[in-house]
Amino acid sequence: xxxxxxxxxxxxxxxxxxxxxxxxxxxxxxxxxxxxxxxxxxxxxxxxxxxxxxxxxxxxxxxxxxxxxxxxxxxxxxxxxxxxxxxxxxxxxxxxxxxxxxxxxxxxxxxxxxxxxxxxxxxxxxxxxxxxxxxxxxxx
Amino acid sequence: xxxxxxxxxxxxxxxxxxxxxxxxxxxxxxxxxxxxxxxxxxxxxxxxxxxxxxxxxxxxxxxxxxxxxxxxxxxxxxxxxxxxxxxxxxxxxxxxxxxxxxxxxxxxxxxxxxxxxxxxxxxxxxxxxxx
Numbered sequence: 122x123x124x125x126x127x128x129x130x131x132x133x134x135x136x137x138x139x140x141x142x143x144x145x146x147x148x149x150x151x152x153x154x155x156x157x158x159x160x161x162x163x164x165x166x167x168x169x170x171x172x173x174x175x176x177x178x179x180x181x182x183x184x185x186x187x188x189x190x191x192x193x194x195x196x197x198x199x200x201x202x203x204x205x206x207x208x209x210x211x212x213x214x215x216x217x218x219x220x221x222x223x224x225x226x227x228x229x230x231x232x233x234x235x236x237x238x239x240x241x242x243x244x245x246x247x248x249x250x251x252x253x254x255x256x257x258x259x260x261x
Numbered sequence: 262x263x264x265x266x267x268x269x270x271x272x273x274x275x276x277x278x279x280x281x282x283x284x285x286x287x288x289x290x291x292x293x294x295x296x297x298x299x300x301x302x303x304x305x306x307x308x309x310x311x312x313x314x315x316x317x318x319x320x321x322x323x324x325x326x327x328x329x330x331x332x333x334x335x336x337x338x339x340x341x342x343x344x345x346x347x348x349x350x351x352x353x354x355x356x357x358x359x360x361x362x363x364x365x366x367x368x369x370x371x372x373x374x375x376x377x378x379x380x381x382x383x384x385x386x387x388x389x390x391x392x
Contacts, residue, residue: 139280146284150291165373169380170299177300187369222300227370231326231363234372235391238305247304249389253373255299 161188165227167253181216183208184252187225191233206240213245224252301376303361304388322350322384326363326371344378351382359387 171177185205186194193200195208212219221241225234238249324343325332331343338346350357359379363372372389379387 135276139276142280143283143287146287150287164296164298165370165377167299167301167373167377167380169377170301173298173300225369227368227373229369230365231367231369231372231391232365234369235363235365238389238391242305242307247306248302249305250300250302251373251376253299253301253377254296256297258294259296 161190161192162186162224162226163189163228164224164252164254166257167251168255170253170255172255173252178222179220181212181219182222183212183219184222184224185237187223187229187233187237189226189228191229193233193237202236202240205237206244209241209244209246218248219246220248220250221246222250222252301373301380302385302387303376304386306388306390322354322357322359324359324361324375326361326367326375328364328366328368331371331375340374340378343375344381347378347382347384351384355383356386357384359384360390361387362390362392364392 184195186197188194193202193205195205200208209221223234223237241247241249323333329337331338331340333343333346361372361375376387379385
């Protein structure tokens with residue numbers, strides 16, 4: 122059966138929009154999963170600690186990561202304890218007292234943790250918190 | 262066959278339902294539940310005062326952490342024994358100062374476990390020293 126030439130041929134956009142939406146969602150989900158995966162820092166359980174809600178994470182808080190190997194970092198930038206001390210000093214001058222949260226792997230030696238704590242005390246920060254897992258939900 | 266102009270054009274819902282189902286399945290399969298985190302507070306006195314901490318003081322509860330585990334009252338303990346001991350102590354002296362002394366080669370795990378147990382029995386005055 123021959124098709125008649127349509128007077129107002131319209132492109133059906135529905136499948137294209139479908140596919141574009143699916144692609145956008147796929148990339149958003151897979152990208153965030155890639156970022157969240159960090160095998161070098163596994164935390165110990167701390168069921169009786171204070172639950173880390175957004176209110177318990179003030180913007181002045183400084184988080185220091187310590188990987189299994191003892192690598193000290195802040196925001197994925199490797200740092201020496203001296204550099205951490207410098208940051209603490211600058212931050213204390215700006216904000217006064219502020220909380221320090223150490224996110225250390227459960228297998229790491231205390232040596233690296235002690236270095237970070239010493240960098241804090243040398244610059245007048247005595248209160249240190251350690252991050253732990255309140256409730257495990259993620260599958261390993 | 263030429264299409265007749267419809268008098269009551271109706272939106273075909275089928276593709277939308279298809280896509281919605283696909284999305285539901287996609288999220289159910291890929292969704293990753295995140296852990297809920299906690300924080301355990303401790304005091305870190307200046308390194309010079311670590312000598313003072315080793316002095317005998319009855320109001321202090323001393324916990325030593327080495328590479329092998331926890332030593333409490335001169336005895337190596339597993340977590341269950343440590344938990345029991347702390348429970349006993351918390352009954353009589355909840356406000357006493359807890360001093361945790363860690364050797365440099367001890368795994369961080371034991372420090373977190375000790376702090377967690379102190380929090381469990383509401384002993385919040387905890388100081389961490391490194392030896």
